[in-house]
Amino acid sequence: MTPGIPIWFDAEKFREQGQRIIDDLATFLEDSTTGNAAQVLPWRDENAQYDAWKELLDRDIELEELFREVCSASIRLHHPRYLGHQISPPATASALAGFVADTLNNGMGVYEMGMAGTVMERLVIEMLARQFGFADSASGFLTSGGSMGNLTALLAARNTADPDVLEAGNRDQQYAVMISEQAHYCIQRAAGIMGWGRQGIITVPVDEHYSMRVDLLPELYDQATRSGKRVVAVVGSACSTATGAYDDLAAISQFCSQRDLWFHVDGAHGAAAAFSQKYRCRLDGIELANSVTLDFHKLLLVPALATAVVFRDAGQSYVSFAQKAEYLFDEHVPESQWHNLALRTFECTKAMMSLKVISVLAEHGLAAWDANVTQLYDLANKFADMIDETPAMELLVRPQSNIVCYRYVPANAEQANAINRDVRERLLHEGKFYVVQTISDGTHWLRTTIGSSLTTTEHLGQLLEEVTRIGQQLESQARGVC
Numbered sequence: 001m002t003p004g005i006p007i008w009f010d011a012e013k014f015r016e017q018g019q020r021i022i023d024d025l026a027t028f029l030e031d032s033t034t035g036n037a038a039q040v041l042p043w044r045d046e047n048a049q050y051d052a053w054k055e056l057l058d059r060d061i062e063l064e065e066l067f068r069e070v071c072s073a074s075i076r077l078h079h080p081r082y083l084g085h086q087i088s089p090p091a092t093a094s095a096l097a098g099f100v101a102d103t104l105n106n107g108m109g110v111y112e113m114g115m116a117g118t119v120m121e122r123l124v125i126e127m128l129a130r131q132f133g134f135a136d137s138a139s140g141f142l143t144s145g146g147s148m149g150n151l152t153a154l155l156a157a158r159n160t161a162d163p164d165v166l167e168a169g170n171r172d173q174q175y176a177v178m179i180s181e182q183a184h185y186c187i188q189r190a191a192g193i194m195g196w197g198r199q200g201i202i203t204v205p206v207d208e209h210y211s212m213r214v215d216l217l218p219e220l221y222d223q224a225t226r227s228g229k230r231v232v233a234v235v236g237s238a239c240s241t242a243t244g245a246y247d248d249l250a251a252i253s254q255f256c257s258q259r260d261l262w263f264h265v266d267g268a269h270g271a272a273a274a275f276s277q278k279y280r281c282r283l284d285g286i287e288l289a290n291s292v293t294l295d296f297h298k299l300l301l302v303p304a305l306a307t308a309v310v311f312r313d314a315g316q317s318y319v320s321f322a323q324k325a326e327y328l329f330d331e332h333v334p335e336s337q338w339h340n341l342a343l344r345t346f347e348c349t350k351a352m353m354s355l356k357v358i359s360v361l362a363e364h365g366l367a368a369w370d371a372n373v374t375q376l377y378d379l380a381n382k383f384a385d386m387i388d389e390t391p392a393m394e395l396l397v398r399p400q401s402n403i404v405c406y407r408y409v410p411a412n413a414e415q416a417n418a419i420n421r422d423v424r425e426r427l428l429h430e431g432k433f434y435v436v437q438t439i440s441d442g443t444h445w446l447r448t449t450i451g452s453s454l455t456t457t458e459h460l461g462q463l464l465e466e467v468t469r470i471g472q473q474l475e476s477q478a479r480g481v482c
């Protein structure tokens, strides 16, 4: 140890500990990717978990042991039987990038605090803009999550419609945004944050594919304006969270240009289809959007959080927070300030997300994203076929992405909700598979997001067997048969 250097900065210790920790993590990863770990999720309820951790942390514990304990109490995203929420198993390159970025801890708010990260961020956005079919005039930035990305884009929409609002406030204006009834709840939260309230959300029903009924937009818009609302934007979901359905982006864009409305695409999950030769057609019309949000941490092998907000017109990427912060920036000339990212993001101190994205590209190229998205979407289709072929199993809707909703159908239809809720609970507690649930029109559905390219039809077949087995058991119990 070098004299005068505090122990928490000791480079030699860092080197030795780091090697042992990477060894442990590699074993954890191997047990997950091979499926050797018997459980995807080592379920323990929250109170027991609290007690166990309290006891553990009440005594002296080595760093390596602490990390091992964390791993053993954590859900395994790389496991082929992880089929739950939409978080990508990170590529090893990207996990290492996180380690490097955290060690450097460069802030991305002002250029001089994170020169390499800032420039990589611009390159990531340019790559994405090309992928969406935007012209060179597009621009954008990375931010902390899809919810933040959508809020930022809607702020830009409102401030473009009413350039005074940032200074003067909403005054008596009732701003509103039109969204599909399947849109992610963060849009409603954004409306709440902006002071629009529930009144600020105009919900558009969906069709039999769970896509927005674009044909209803004119009528709903007219109703809203007649009642005094000032509609500033329409959000297209690409895709929706619950069922993975894509809205017709080209049709929404046409409506928006007729009414001079901002068109935002919430592509947090499914704009990643832009990288798939086979499935990019799901995004036809995205190139006409004013803004698009995409989470790299959902389908693109990057750890959370890494979200892009891309604006078709570079100038519009500056209007969400167009306020002065002289202590950060020498002059307030937005377009020439592309490199001072805090002008455009809610974050002041911002993590170096670009490195996590760039690391996957540097190591594997765009082909990895094409392969990953295509394989996951293909497999979801096959899973839907398997569900159709399984007795007592019902598919909610044909999947358009890697999200599949289905349910066990008991003989007594009245028991269906309770049984499916309990099936999911049993799966959770047994820990062999991780699936989630959604409720649509009062009906409980099991929801599977196929997020790992290690999952095969064999795993999905085993899942359907498990669901059937548990469903039948619960049915028998409900009938009082032991």
Ligand SMILES: Cc1ncc(COP(=O)(O)O)c(C=O)c1O
Binding pocket: 086, 144, 145, 146, 147, 148, 150, 184, 186, 237, 238, 239, 240, 241, 266, 267, 268, 269, 295, 307
């Ligand atoms: C369509 C959609 N939009 C937004 C979000 C929110 O993204 P984040 O969890 O990164 O905040 C999600 C998350 O699942 C989503 O599916």
